[in-house]
Amino acid sequence: AQTVTQSQPEMSVQEAETVTLSCTYDTSESNYYLFWYKQPPSRQMILVIRQEAYKQQNATENRFSVNFQKAAKSFSLKISDSQLGDTAMYFCAIHTGNQFYFGTGTSLTVIP
Amino acid sequence: DADVTQTPRNRITKTGKRIMLECSQTKGHDRMYWYRQDPGLGLQLIYYSFDVKDINKGEISDGYSVSRQAQAKFSLSLESAIPNQTALYFCATSAGQGNDEQFFGPGTRLTVL
Numbered sequence: 697a698q699t700v701t702q703s704q705p706e707m708s709v710q711e712a713e714t715v716t717l718s719c720t721y722d723t724s725e726s727n728y729y730l731f732w733y734k735q736p737p738s739r740q741m742i743l744v745i746r747q748e749a750y751k752q753q754n755a756t757e758n759r760f761s762v763n764f765q766k767a768a769k770s771f772s773l774k775i776s777d778s779q780l781g782d783t784a785m786y787f788c789a790i791h792t793g794n795q796f797y798f799g800t801g802t803s804l805t806v807i808p
Numbered sequence: 809d810a811d812v813t814q815t816p817r818n819r820i821t822k823t824g825k826r827i828m829l830e831c832s833q834t835k836g837h838d839r840m841y842w843y844r845q846d847p848g849l850g851l852q853l854i855y856y857s858f859d860v861k862d863i864n865k866g867e868i869s870d871g872y873s874v875s876r877q878a879q880a881k882f883s884l885s886l887e888s889a890i891p892n893q894t895a896l897y898f899c900a901t902s903a904g905q906g907n908d909e910q911f912f913g914p915g916t917r918l919t920v921l
Contacts, residue, residue: 700850702850705848727906728906729906729907731909739896739914739915740912740914741898741900741912743910746907746909748907787850787851791906791907794856794858794864795853795856795866796841796902796910798850798851799850800848801848
């Protein structure tokens with residue numbers, strides 16, 4: 697069975713600062729893919745960034761980057777230069793086999 | 809127009825009523841999913857379908873049923889709604905390759921009184 701754990705239910709950050717959201721996972725599969733999704737108050741789920749487990753290089757998308765530690769089964773999301781529009785719920789997910797498995801989410805608030 | 813649409817967006821119903829939530833997509837994807845979101849629990853998979861003739865139960869399928877009417881349409885039914893089915897429901901699609909993301913609909917807020 698696959699599990700995804702997000703141990704920080706709520707976080708806050710000052711505008712323009714950097715924040716890191718934690719995610720750990722457990723899987724016995726050797727081939728899998730990792731994702732971070734954002735859910736703003738509009739409730740629409742939006743892909744933030746993805747990482748192939750077979751790639752050692754950490755993925756980066758503009759202000760968003762990941763720290764992928766395969767041996768530790770850790771996949772954290774770093775948001776640089778936080779903006780008010782980053783206020784949202786963030787979900788970590790793993791795609792393996794035929795399904796996606798999601799964590800319980802971290803609610804991030806960016807403070808002006 | 810949105811790639812994945814859900815109807816209705818919000819619904820209030822009473823215990824024992826039959827409810828159908830509908831999902832349509834224009835992505836051309838074969839894979840479609842139904843999730844339930846509850847506060848503090850993240851997204852839980854109810855059912856998924858990889859083509860019109862393929863239906864699979866997810867981790868919380870009890871009390872729900874689905875119909876894949878066409879590649880583009882995937883409906884979720886609650887045969888006899890109960891209050892603990894009050895939740896936010898999402899439909900999603902994906903192309904099926906490993907690193908392909910899921911595309912989500914806007915969600916349906918269902919309240920069962």
